[in-house]
Amino acid sequence: MDIVSVENLVKRYGDLVALDHFDLRIRPGEVFGLLGPNGSGKTTAINCILQLLTYDKGSISLFGEPMAPTRYDLKRRIGVVPQNVAVFEELTVRDNIDYFCSLYVGERARRRELVERAIAFVGLEDYARFRPRKLSGGLLRRLNIACGIAHEPDLVFFDEPTVAVDPQSRNAILEGIKAMNASGATVVYTSHYMEEVEEICTRIMIMDHGRGVAVGTNAELKAMVSAGERIEVEVAGLPELPEPVLADLRVLPHVRRAAAEDGRLTVMCGQGTRNVADVLAVLERHQVPMGRIYAEPPTLNDVFLEITGTDLRD
Amino acid sequence: MLSVFTATLKTVARDRGVFVWALAFPILLSTIFMLMFANIDEAQSFDPVPTAVVADADWDASPLAGAVESLAEPDAEGSDALLAVTAYPDEAAARRALLAGEVAGVLSVDAAGVPRLAVAPADDGVGVDQVNQTILQNVVSAYGRDRELLAGIVAADPRALADPDRVAAALEPPEGLRSVSLTREAPTETVRFYYALFGMAALFGGTIGLVAVCRVQPNLSPLGARCAVGALSRGRVLVASLAACWVIAFACLMVAFLYVRFVVGVGFGGREGLCVAGLAAAALLATALGTLVGSLPKVDYGAKTGLLTGIVCLLSLFAGLYGEPCMELADLVAREAPALAALNPARVITDMFYSLYYYDSLAPFLAKLGTLLALAAALFAASLAFVRRQRYASI
Ligand SMILES: Nc1ncnc2c1ncn2[C@@H]1O[C@H](COP(=O)(O)OP(=O)(O)OP(=O)(O)O)[C@@H](O)[C@H]1O
Ligand SMILES: [Mg+2]
Numbered sequence: 055m056d057i058v059s060v061e062n063l064v065k066r067y068g069d070l071v072a073l074d075h076f077d078l079r080i081r082p083g084e085v086f087g088l089l090g091p092n093g094s095g096k097t098t099a100i101n102c103i104l105q106l107l108t109y110d111k112g113s114i115s116l117f118g119e120p121m122a123p124t125r126y127d128l129k130r131r132i133g134v135v136p137q138n139v140a141v142f143e144e145l146t147v148r149d150n151i152d153y154f155c156s157l158y159v160g161e162r163a164r165r166r167e168l169v170e171r172a173i174a175f176v177g178l179e180d181y182a183r184f185r186p187r188k189l190s191g192g193l194l195r196r197l198n199i200a201c202g203i204a205h206e207p208d209l210v211f212f213d214e215p216t217v218a219v220d221p222q223s224r225n226a227i228l229e230g231i232k233a234m235n236a237s238g239a240t241v242v243y244t245s246h247y248m249e250e251v252e253e254i255c256t257r258i259m260i261m262d263h264g265r266g267v268a269v270g271t272n273a274e275l276k277a278m279v280s281a282g283e284r285i286e287v288e289v290a291g292l293p294e295l296p297e298p299v300l301a302d303l304r305v306l307p308h309v310r311r312a313a314a315e316d317g318r319l320t321v322m323c324g325q326g327t328r329n330v331a332d333v334l335a336v337l338e339r340h341q342v343p344m345g346r347i348y349a350e351p352p353t354l355n356d357v358f359l360e361i362t363g364t365d366l367r368d
Numbered sequence: 369m370l371s372v373f374t375a376t377l378k379t380v381a382r383d384r385g386v387f388v389w390a391l392a393f394p395i396l397l398s399t400i401f402m403l404m405f406a407n408i409d410e411a412q413s414f415d416p417v418p419t420a421v422v423a424d425a426d427w428d429a430s431p432l433a434g435a436v437e438s439l440a441e442p443d444a445e446g447s448d449a450l451l452a453v454t455a456y457p458d459e460a461a462a463r464r465a466l467l468a469g470e471v472a473g474v475l476s477v478d479a480a481g482v483p484r485l486a487v488a489p490a491d492d493g494v495g496v497d498q499v500n501q502t503i504l505q506n507v508v509s510a511y512g513r514d515r516e517l518l519a520g521i522v523a524a525d526p527r528a529l530a531d532p533d534r535v536a537a538a539l540e541p542p543e544g545l546r547s548v549s550l551t552r553e554a555p556t557e558t559v560r561f562y563y564a565l566f567g568m569a570a571l572f573g574g575t576i577g578l579v580a581v582c583r584v585q586p587n588l589s590p591l592g593a594r595c596a597v598g599a600l601s602r603g604r605v606l607v608a609s610l611a612a613c614w615v616i617a618f619a620c621l622m623v624a625f626l627y628v629r630f631v632v633g634v635g636f637g638g639r640e641g642l643c644v645a646g647l648a649a650a651a652l653l654a655t656a657l658g659t660l661v662g663s664l665p666k667v668d669y670g671a672k673t674g675l676l677t678g679i680v681c682l683l684s685l686f687a688g689l690y691g692e693p694c695m696e697l698a699d700l701v702a703r704e705a706p707a708l709a710a711l712n713p714a715r716v717i718t719d720m721f722y723s724l725y726y727y728d729s730l731a732p733f734l735a736k737l738g739t740l741l742a743l744a745a746a747l748f749a750a751s752l753a754f755v756r757r758q759r760y761a762s763i
Contacts, residue, residue: 126600
């Protein structure tokens with residue numbers, strides 16, 4: 055059974071089609087990544103699933119049951135960490151968490167326990183009595199998360215929780231999400247940072263213009279594109295790589311694309327065993343001065359690029 | 369629900385706009401009123417009216433002499449003497465004193481036994497002189513009434529005059545006449561200012577309801593959206609937060625009331641307990657008004673606060689808050705469009721206090737109270753219609 059099932063969802067804002075026959079299936083226990091550039095419809099999709107927004111067409115089921123605005127029984131099992139920090143300025147960290155928790159858990163004693171656990175989970179013990187105004191951006195994000203997950207939901211939506219967060223806090227957040235998932239929660243995670251999605255998600259959907267353009271595990275997505283290798287060479291000595299050099303590179307057996315920019319040559323190759331050696335041989339033949347050389351497996355950016363023809367902007 | 373209630377109490381109570389409009393504003397305005405009315409109030413804390421009497425034979429023969437004498441003594445209940453009487457041997461001497469400004473008026477009795485009052489030509493404006501003259505005029509006319517009354521008794525039943533008790537009963541001034549006409553009538557307008565002030569202050573308490581409603585509306589703030597994804601139904605969240613709003617609005621009004629009662633020293637006719645009940649109803653109405661404005665669809669938050677402020681100022685205008693011309697306008701509206709005045713919450717609140725102060729009967733007060741509650745119910749019902757929609761095409 056799918057824990058989230060969205061079929062044929064269409065959402066328009068006036069003339070703008072924000073979701074264009076969007077389909078989504080998420081299985082229990084997954085950390086599902088929604089990856090897409092700004093404006094691709096990630097937040098809109100989540101808000102429709104949560105019944106905050108009306109939609110023009112399509113059906114949405116959660117936990118195997120049709121979702122509706124008054125399905126409070128289903129809502130009780132869902133946690134939401136919205137893209138924009140939304141907490142009460144006038145309440146302390148603890149009171150904020152308690153408030154949002156109280157929207158799901160009526161029983162006071164149990165809530166007290168949950169709130170303390172959430173505070174510990176996001177590491178805000180030292181700030182429990184602070185008002186949000188006094189928290190740094192990263193701490194505020196953590197509070198935002200604590201408010202969304204304190205009631206220990208079965209399904210949690212994280213909408214870009216790491217925007218404007220320093221690497222340390224970001225790692226803490228990602229570790230936290232992994233821990234939640236390990237203890238049984240299904241996670242939906244949106245981002246336009248590929249590294250994050252690659253790191254924590256078990257399955258990923260790439261979105262563009264309100265549609266899912268590809269779905270699969272990290273490895274499956276990479277296999278979908280024929281990119282086998284990405285080779286970068288620093289050619290700092292040459293402001294412009296002569297065109298004949300690029301032409302010679304492009305005729306190599308596995309090379310799909312070759313381009314030079316800012317003293318850096320990027321060559322995308324298909325599956326092959328001698329790609330690096332072949333590329334280097336061409337460069338040596340033309341006596342191109344070389345600096346450092348990298349060869350990497352393709353990233354989601356490469357996948358995105360190959361599928362949509364545009365760069366994943368971030 | 370309890371936690372929503374307490375959280376709303378905490379959050380709204382710390383909102384600066386609420387503090388300014390619902391709490392600071394009435395206190396500030398009543399302080400301004402207090403300073404503005406200081407002079408007038410001084411006139412009301414009156415000294416006995418300096419009065420000349422022409423103590424000739426006609427005077428001595430008239431019952432007025434005895435009546436005036438009794439007004440020149442502190443009465444049995446210990447309240448101050450109304451008049452400070454100086455006797456002059458003849459009319460001319462008394463007139464000189466009047467023109468010299470030593471006395472406010474000259475009382476005399478002519479050969480036919482008819483009382484006469486002479487006062488100095490009136491100055492402009494309202495001051496001690498005018499009040500004193502009014503008092504003397506009241507004394508003379510009350511006396512005239514008494515005489516007619518007695519004459520009436522004589523005509524109907526001459527024997528009654530032999531019964532001192534019946535005469536005394538007939539001459540007994542109507543209940544409270546003396547204190548009403550002399551200490552209540554003059555401050556009418558200033559007291560009314562304070563009552564109108566309560567009308568306005570109460571309605572500004574609507575800001576609280578507005579803030580709270582906007583906070584739980586998903587299309588108005590990210591916070592509202594966040595609350596709306598929770599598993600507590602929208603209705604319950606609303607009821608709990610509005611209950612908190614009512615408590616805060618009521619508390620603010622109570623503070624203002626205590627301030628006006630004990631610091632400014634405005635009287636409420638000894639019915640403070642009923643005033644508190646009235647304030648509770650006024651707070652409810654204000655919350656309802658704020659809720660309605662707050663739940664108007666397709667209007668953003670800033671426009672809503674502006675709208676509420678505008679409505680409150682306009683309604684208060686017709687309740688006569690901004691000075692005497694406005695009170696006249698308010699009275700005019702009340703005469704010409706009674707339904708409009710009867711449904712103007714600011715006016716209803718003002719009148720509610722007014723009726724507590726002026727009428728012995730509680731019926732007018734209860735009628736106003738009932739109107740307030742009915743209005744509140746209507747406003748809540750209207751806002752419910754707007755808020756019931758659970759989802760929005762755009763947030
Ligand atoms: N309230 C709205 N009214 C009109 N258009 C909107 C509204 N909200 C979003 N849109 C448009 O809908 C599209 C999808 O927006 P959405 O916020 O879902 O994107 P997103 O993937 O979450 O982007 P981001 O990464 O910036 O958060 C965008 O083109 C956006 O401009
Ligand atoms: Mg978004």
